[in-house]
Amino acid sequence: xxxxxxxxxxxxxxxxxxxxxxxxxxxxxxxxxxxxxxxxxxxxxxxxxxxxxxxxxxxxxxxxxxxxxxxxxxxxxxxxxxxxxxxxxxxxxxxxxxxxxxxxxxxxxxxxxxxxxxxxxxxxxxxxxxxxxxxxxxxxxxxxxxxxxxxxxxxxxxxxxxxxxxxxxxxxxxxxxxxxxxxxxxxxxxxxxxxxxxxxxxxxxxxxxxxxxxxxxxxxxxxxxxxxxxxxxxxxxxxxxxxxxxxxxxxxxxxxxxxxxxxxxxxxxxxxxxxxxxxxxxxxxxxxxxxxxxxxxxxxxxxxxxxxxxxxxxxxxxxxxxxxxxxxxxxxxxxxxxxxxxxxxxxxxxxxxxxxxxxxxxxxxxxxxxxxxxxxxxxxxxxxxxxxxxxxxxxxxxxxxxxxxxxxxxxxxxxxxxxxxx
Amino acid sequence: xxxxxxxxxxxxxxxxxxxxxxxxxxxxxxxxxxxxxxxxxxxxxxxxxxxxxxxxxxxxxxxxxxxxxxxxxxxxxxxxxxxxxxxxxxxxxxxxxxxxxxxxxxxxxxxxxxxxxxxxxxxxxxxxxxxxxxxxxxxxxxxxxxxxxxxxxxxxxxxxxxxxxxxxxxxxxxxxxxxxxxxxxxxxxxxxxxxxxxxxxxxxxxxxxxxxxxxxxxxxxxxxxxxxxxxxxxxxxxxxxxxxxxxxxxxxxxxxxxxxxxxxxxxxxxxxxxxxxxxxxxxx
Numbered sequence: 001x002x003x004x005x006x007x008x009x010x011x012x013x014x015x016x017x018x019x020x021x022x023x024x025x026x027x028x029x030x031x032x033x034x035x036x037x038x039x040x041x042x043x044x045x046x047x048x049x050x051x052x053x054x055x056x057x058x059x060x061x062x063x064x065x066x067x068x069x070x071x072x073x074x075x076x077x078x079x080x081x082x083x084x085x086x087x088x089x090x091x092x093x094x095x096x097x098x099x100x101x102x103x104x105x106x107x108x109x110x111x112x113x114x115x116x117x118x119x120x121x122x123x124x125x126x127x128x129x130x131x132x133x134x135x136x137x138x139x140x141x142x143x144x145x146x147x148x149x150x151x152x153x154x155x156x157x158x159x160x161x162x163x164x165x166x167x168x169x170x171x172x173x174x175x176x177x178x179x180x181x182x183x184x185x186x187x188x189x190x191x192x193x194x195x196x197x198x199x200x201x202x203x204x205x206x207x208x209x210x211x212x213x214x215x216x217x218x219x220x221x222x223x224x225x226x227x228x229x230x231x232x233x234x235x236x237x238x239x240x241x242x243x244x245x246x247x248x249x250x251x252x253x254x255x256x257x258x259x260x261x262x263x264x265x266x267x268x269x270x271x272x273x274x275x276x277x278x279x280x281x282x283x284x285x286x287x288x289x290x291x292x293x294x295x296x297x298x299x300x301x302x303x304x305x306x307x308x309x310x311x312x313x314x315x316x317x318x319x320x321x322x323x324x325x326x327x328x329x330x331x332x333x334x335x336x337x338x339x340x341x342x343x344x345x346x347x348x349x350x351x352x353x354x355x356x357x358x359x360x361x362x363x364x365x366x367x368x369x370x371x372x373x374x375x376x377x378x379x380x381x382x383x384x385x386x387x388x389x390x391x392x393x394x395x396x397x398x399x400x401x402x403x404x405x406x407x408x409x410x411x412x413x414x415x416x417x418x419x420x421x422x
Numbered sequence: 423x424x425x426x427x428x429x430x431x432x433x434x435x436x437x438x439x440x441x442x443x444x445x446x447x448x449x450x451x452x453x454x455x456x457x458x459x460x461x462x463x464x465x466x467x468x469x470x471x472x473x474x475x476x477x478x479x480x481x482x483x484x485x486x487x488x489x490x491x492x493x494x495x496x497x498x499x500x501x502x503x504x505x506x507x508x509x510x511x512x513x514x515x516x517x518x519x520x521x522x523x524x525x526x527x528x529x530x531x532x533x534x535x536x537x538x539x540x541x542x543x544x545x546x547x548x549x550x551x552x553x554x555x556x557x558x559x560x561x562x563x564x565x566x567x568x569x570x571x572x573x574x575x576x577x578x579x580x581x582x583x584x585x586x587x588x589x590x591x592x593x594x595x596x597x598x599x600x601x602x603x604x605x606x607x608x609x610x611x612x613x614x615x616x617x618x619x620x621x622x623x624x625x626x627x628x629x630x631x632x633x634x635x636x637x638x639x640x641x642x643x644x645x646x647x648x649x650x651x652x653x654x655x656x657x658x659x660x661x662x663x664x665x666x667x668x669x670x671x672x673x674x675x676x677x678x679x680x681x682x683x684x685x686x687x688x689x690x691x692x693x694x695x696x697x698x699x700x701x702x703x704x705x706x
Contacts, residue, residue, distance in 0.1 A: 041697055080505070083505050083576075083577070086662075086664070087505065087510075087663060087664070093662075093664045093667075093668060094668070094671065097668075238697060242693045243693060243694060243697070246686070246689055246690040246693045246694070247690055247694070249686045249689075249690065250683060250686035250687040250689075250690045252686075253679060253682050253683030253686045253687075254683055256679050256683075257676060257679045257680065257683060260672065260675045260676060260679060261672070261676060263672075264477075264668055264669065264671060264672025264673075264675065264676075265476075265477040265669070265672055267668070268580060273580065273581055273582055273583050273585075274581070276577045276580040276581035276661075277573075277577075277581045286620065303439055303442070304438070304439070304442065305442050305445075305446060306438075306441070306442045306445055308438055316438070320435055323431070323435065327428075330424055330428060333424040333425070334424060334425055334428050336425070371455070372446070372450050372455060373450070375446060376443055376446050376447055376450065379439045379440070379442050379443035379446065380439075380440075380443055382435075382436075382439050383435070383436040383437075383439035383440050383443070384436075386431075386432045386435040386436045386439070387432055387436045389428075389432070390428040390429060390431055390432025390433075390435075390436075391428075391429050391432040391433065391436070394425040394428060394429055395429075413700070413701050414700050414701060
């Protein structure tokens with residue numbers, strides 16, 4: 001499915017024609033990533049992070065498969081097998097640092113990609129399913145990253161696993177059995193490490209499967225664009241290849257420069273020193289913190305310090321933390337403003353800016369020790385987070401008067417009206 | 423319907439967070455948390471630099487050899503180095519024969535099984551062996567050290583916030599407890615005051631007590647400060663023996679990516695030239 005003016009795939013060689021009859025794989029690629037896929041001509045650089053996240057998923061899968069050849073998922077030797085990779089495996093240090101930092105870059109790309117969707121209203125009709133699948137990918141990525149961090153079996157691995165699976169304990173009645181099922185025991189040990197390794201290997205391929213559906217769902221309405229106005233004619237689009245392959249291509253080079261600078265010169269800057277200490281169930285680290293990409297949710301979890309009637313504070317924190325992400329599933333129906341792009345929503349623009357700062361503040365507090373004033377700051381910031389999605393957005397779609405939209409993408413770019421005759 | 427339920431949930435979460443904030447703030451104002459002695463007296467690591475610092479950093483092999491000597495003559499009595507093998511010492515500039523001699527003459531032998539009797543025994547180390555541990559197990563280590571197990575040093579500079587400067591600061595930071603230190607934080611029996619240690623008192627006695635505790639063969643004066651720097655540099659190497667290779671590879675990769683990115687950018691400009699030209703007419 002595409003626009004009627006999409007270029008038709010015409011194989012020129014005999015082999016190409018033979019292939020097209022038997023298995024039209026080249027036609028499929030041509031129509032999804034090639035010249036046969038028209039994309040809006042005005043996509044800005046915020047539209048580059050989807051392919052970038054895909055690139056880092058590929059880097060993670062390739063480096064991860066190599067690491068799995070040398071890693072031993074056994075609580076007695078897991079830590080030493082990682083050090084074996086660092087010291088004795090040829091270029092093992094490079095593969096491991098690429099994998100460790102690749103996870104962070106995957107999340108940087110995915111957060112900017114989500115932020116783009118939030119600002120330009122990419123979750124609105126007709127792209128709700130696209131958005132929902134994206135939230136599923138994010139949830140799967142979080143589970144994968146969490147289990148991956150447990151595998152080196154350092155202090156933060158062990159205590160992170162204990163704290164995160166301990167969250168389920170807060171659920172009444174079924175919480176304790178769920179926690180024991182997740183861990184395969186009463187505390188993180190060999191059973192937990194083995195199942196986490198197994199799932200850590202499986203889930204990236206599940207993510208890849210959901211990404212295929214995500215891209216499929218994208219190709220039905222086509223990309224949103226900075227104006228949020230629908231594509232109306234051939235002048236509004238350019239073929240994906242070579243225009244967007246070239247644009248994605250050079251920015252991938254740029255992000256790889258940042259990525260390699262990080263992995264070769266600051267490889268442990270995003271990690272935690274405690275994870276170079278072997279797991280020790282008898283010694284609790286002074287501050288247990290997850291990886292940076294979980295910090296905002298960790299801050300929300302810890303912001304609930306008082307019981308509400310019969311609901312303990314811990315359960316409230318767990319519910320709020322999960323709700324903070326699950327609310328994204330309802331976003332297309334919470335924000336009913338007919339205008340997609342935040343560029344034409346004067347009030348939304350301000351609240352969105354506050355949300356970005358708010359999430360950064362939550363992130364900072366989530367990485368800080370659970371002390372004052374960080375708890376109080378996270379309470380205010382979490383309050384805004386929920387108010388933004390659940391109160392402000394639904395009301396704003398009624399109260400806000402959007403600015404006039406451009407007639408077409410072409411008109412917004414060139415200043416001349418779209419030629420509808422052609 | 424979704425929005426009505428959403429607003430109600432939002433009001434509940436945000437409302438309760440604001441109430442919690444209010445209660446927490448009231449508590450904070452009426453009963454402000456007192457600063458702990460650990461926080462008040464703890465010092466951040468001293469500012470000290472090593473030749474391996476920064477993207478261009480390389481090891482100073484002379485210094486690593488001196489640091490190894492400090493480890494061998496001072497630290498090795500209590501601290502293991504279980505992830506490092508004698509053969510790795512070739513990185514420090516020792517030749518194969520020197521490494522074999524170091525391994526064979528190491529004061530602690532490598533545990534093994536006697537090939538004749540099958541009994542547990544020990545033998546002189548080979549170049550391929552990892553450094554043998556000074557204590558048979560953690561129980562023996564704790565028993566010999568006032569119940570504190572001396573940690574393995576292989577990864578020490580990566581396993582502590584502050585890295586090598588922290589190790590250096592700790593080694594040179596032993597002082598008498600300040601007069602205003604609360605009684606609860608005074609070093610107990612067998613503990614030693616050191617403001618660079620997180621809870622101010624640690625079980626390790628000052629390991630570098632006097633100048634010239636080791637005598638360097640390269641003529642460097644073995645002041646306490648020099649020995650502490652040298653052994654910290656040595657521990658950077660034990661934690662990451664591939665550091666130099668990492669820096670070198672990094673520059674080669676960056677150079678390649680820079681050229682590739684410039685070429686990719688230029689082709690992007692060329693491909694988009696016609697679409698961009700149309701855009702410029704707007705401002706004209």
